[in-house]
Amino acid sequence: AQSVTQLDSHVSVSEGTPVLLRCNYSSSYSPSLFWYVQHPNKGLQLLLKYTSAATLVKGINGFEAEFKKSETSFHLTKPSAHMSDAAEYFCVVSSNAGGTSYGKLTFGQGTILTVHP
Amino acid sequence: EAGVTQFPSHSVIEKGQTVTLRCDPISGHDNLYWYRRVMGKEIKFLLHFVKESKQDESGMPNNRFLAERTGGTYSTLKVQPAELEDSGVYFCASSPLWRPTDTQYFGPGTRLTVL
Numbered sequence: 001a002q003s004v005t006q007l008d009s010h011v012s013v014s015e016g017t018p019v020l021l022r023c024n025y026s027s028s029y030s031p032s033l034f035w036y037v038q039h040p041n042k043g044l045q046l047l048l049k050y051t052s053a054a055t056l057v058k059g060i061n062g063f064e065a066e067f068k069k070s071e072t073s074f075h076l077t078k079p080s081a082h083m084s085d086a087a088e089y090f091c092v093v094s095s096n097a098g099g100t101s102y103g104k105l106t107f108g109q110g111t112i113l114t115v116h117p
Numbered sequence: 118e119a120g121v122t123q124f125p126s127h128s129v130i131e132k133g134q135t136v137t138l139r140c141d142p143i144s145g146h147d148n149l150y151w152y153r154r155v156m157g158k159e160i161k162f163l164l165h166f167v168k169e170s171k172q173d174e175s176g177m178p179n180n181r182f183l184a185e186r187t188g189g190t191y192s193t194l195k196v197q198p199a200e201l202e203d204s205g206v207y208f209c210a211s212s213p214l215w216r217p218t219d220t221q222y223f224g225p226g227t228r229l230t231v232l
Contacts, residue, residue, distance in 0.1 A: 032217040044223035051218040090160065094217035103217045104173060107160040
């Protein structure tokens, strides 16, 4: 079984300050992990993914995430927030277990990021 | 390259009616997934097609939901009869291969409201 917990339902930052969105996961197998973003009235867009290569993963728009197995975490960061980063962010784990659930995504509850001018 | 498209974008129906949602995956993607987000909850898996075959339908809530993917191209998700608790946003995603490391590309979703 696998699960994802996003530790903050809302995060508010000022433009130009760092962003930290926290995610912890649970997985019986070595996980594949993703961060997706959903802007208002848009579909989910992939920001970045971890697939057991480098533990520090760089994504689009200046975001990055670090896979920490010892802490079962995959936190998303960005050094300097921009107004256009305001959106909902989802931490996602993909099932590496065999069988019919192989590749099935399990989502966290989502974190709404607000960016103030 | 066209992305995943879903139709309609919004649907408002009354309890007991039937609604059919459609998803067109990215051309050439054999894997098609349906997910749903009800208000206040996380996005949850409904089912997975590989080509026209249902690979995993463990997330389907009950037998009022019927998904099809004739010919392995587009897919439909029918809710009959709809209940109030079926309201939510239904997402479709597709991927070229069946691997956990593969990116699933999502459509914009269909917002279903059951009154």
